[in-house]
Amino acid sequence: MTAQKASIKTEVPGPKSKELGRLREEYLSKGVGIVAPIFIETAEGSLLNDVDGNVFIDMGSGIGVNNVGNRPPEVVAAVKGQADKFLHLCFQVTPYESYIRLAEKLAKIAPGKDLTKSVLFNSGAEAVENSVKISRHFTKKSAAFSFVHAFHGRTMMAMALTSKEMPYKAGFGPLPETYKVDFAYCYRCPLQMSYPSCGIACADKIDEIWSAPQFEGKVACLIGEPISGEGGFIVPPKEFYPKITKICRNHGVVYIDDEIQTGAGRTGRMWCVEHWPGTEPDMLVSGKGIGGGFPVSATTGRPEIMDAPQVGGLGGTFGGNPVACVAALAQMDLIEKALKNVSKINVYMTRRLLELQKRFPIIGDVRGMGAMMAVELVDDAKTKAPAAKETKAVKVAALQRGLLLLTCGTYDNVIRLHPSMVMSPETLEQAMDLLEQSFEEVIKK
Numbered sequence: 001m002t003a004q005k006a007s008i009k010t011e012v013p014g015p016k017s018k019e020l021g022r023l024r025e026e027y028l029s030k031g032v033g034i035v036a037p038i039f040i041e042t043a044e045g046s047l048l049n050d051v052d053g054n055v056f057i058d059m060g061s062g063i064g065v066n067n068v069g070n071r072p073p074e075v076v077a078a079v080k081g082q083a084d085k086f087l088h089l090c091f092q093v094t095p096y097e098s099y100i101r102l103a104e105k106l107a108k109i110a111p112g113k114d115l116t117k118s119v120l121f122n123s124g125a126e127a128v129e130n131s132v133k134i135s136r137h138f139t140k141k142s143a144a145f146s147f148v149h150a151f152h153g154r155t156m157m158a159m160a161l162t163s164k165e166m167p168y169k170a171g172f173g174p175l176p177e178t179y180k181v182d183f184a185y186c187y188r189c190p191l192q193m194s195y196p197s198c199g200i201a202c203a204d205k206i207d208e209i210w211s212a213p214q215f216e217g218k219v220a221c222l223i224g225e226p227i228s229g230e231g232g233f234i235v236p237p238k239e240f241y242p243k244i245t246k247i248c249r250n251h252g253v254v255y256i257d258d259e260i261q262t263g264a265g266r267t268g269r270m271w272c273v274e275h276w277p278g279t280e281p282d283m284l285v286s287g288k289g290i291g292g293g294f295p296v297s298a299t300t301g302r303p304e305i306m307d308a309p310q311v312g313g314l315g316g317t318f319g320g321n322p323v324a325c326v327a328a329l330a331q332m333d334l335i336e337k338a339l340k341n342v343s344k345i346n347v348y349m350t351r352r353l354l355e356l357q358k359r360f361p362i363i364g365d366v367r368g369m370g371a372m373m374a375v376e377l378v379d380d381a382k383t384k385a386p387a388a389k390e391t392k393a394v395k396v397a398a399l400q401r402g403l404l405l406l407t408c409g410t411y412d413n414v415i416r417l418h419p420s421m422v423m424s425p426e427t428l429e430q431a432m433d434l435l436e437q438s439f440e441e442v443i444k445k
């Protein structure tokens, strides 16, 4: 990929973006928030060109979607080719090949050779909803569990499984009944223990909870993100998931691996959970990055689980739309080729972030995997009081310089970096320089 540079020509947001922002306030629900008040006209690779002629480096990738950059030519060609054939039929009315081919592809690359059957949907949340439906049908049990700090989407069940109240859940209840268990957030251990002497006690607690009368024999599923995304890019230790899936097996609980944000190559493996050898998910939910910018998601699982629901119980009008399917097939090929590039991106980002941490003690933790790295900002290294104000200020300062950053975290104090897996070294270097300059501006040493 050729080098690409950020450049800022107007104030940010510029006059045209400001005018569109005014229309947004007039016609859009306030419930739809935006990260950056810039309106984009075109996007190419890792660069976003706004309506005022400013060029931004994209460290968000549309929240982990454009894993091989914006508008890869192969994806665009596949979409154009499909547009000349048909746009929509509804697979449940008259089927077509690309839906089957995408399911076949997912079976071939799934994290576990037993995960061979899929259903396609439109959004991540929809795949999550269906993974719970299918788990309940298969197990004939009802309780659905997720982790503290989790994010699984904005529909009713997905929202219930999500952890953070503001802004995701507050005021939207009553929600379906779900239950939370502790996540291995070692920087802020929920059990006030330390790794590795803890022996992964947080996982053992799940075993205890499911063995107690309230839940024994009643749990259908546990859903988890390998790295908690919206929760703050939290990476559990290597023993965590093998232990979790073993506990699930022992209790007859379906383990659902939510790879909507972490998957599709983002961490240098096709699925992030592959970084935890010995982990055996029963189901995979994917979305975001698999579609190359088109809305397609999937629930993939062991055949006996996926075949449990009655004929007609699963599906939807647009699920596995033909344009999205061909885009996804082209995208998955590109991702497979780009996997080898991710470790270079990771090594460079990690080095720059650790150097930044040395200069700015407000950075309490540097963590992540592959092209999914983050820094957690704290007011004080001992108390770890979240520095949410400064986190937001760095994001705002970066945008003024031409760097689009996303933040996340249960305490709104994490800056996350989500570059494309094919970002050029020159662009990545400029991005990290701009990040450093933003810290210099905002953080008083």
Ligand SMILES: Cc1ncc(COP(=O)(O)O)c(C=O)c1O
Residues within 6 Å of the ligand: 063, 123, 124, 125, 126, 128, 151, 152, 153, 154, 225, 229, 230, 258, 259, 260, 261, 262, 287, 288
């Ligand atoms: C881990 C995870 N699960 C589910 C979702 C929901 O996906 P969607 O926004 O496509 O519904 C997201 C979205 O950010 C996510 O990160």
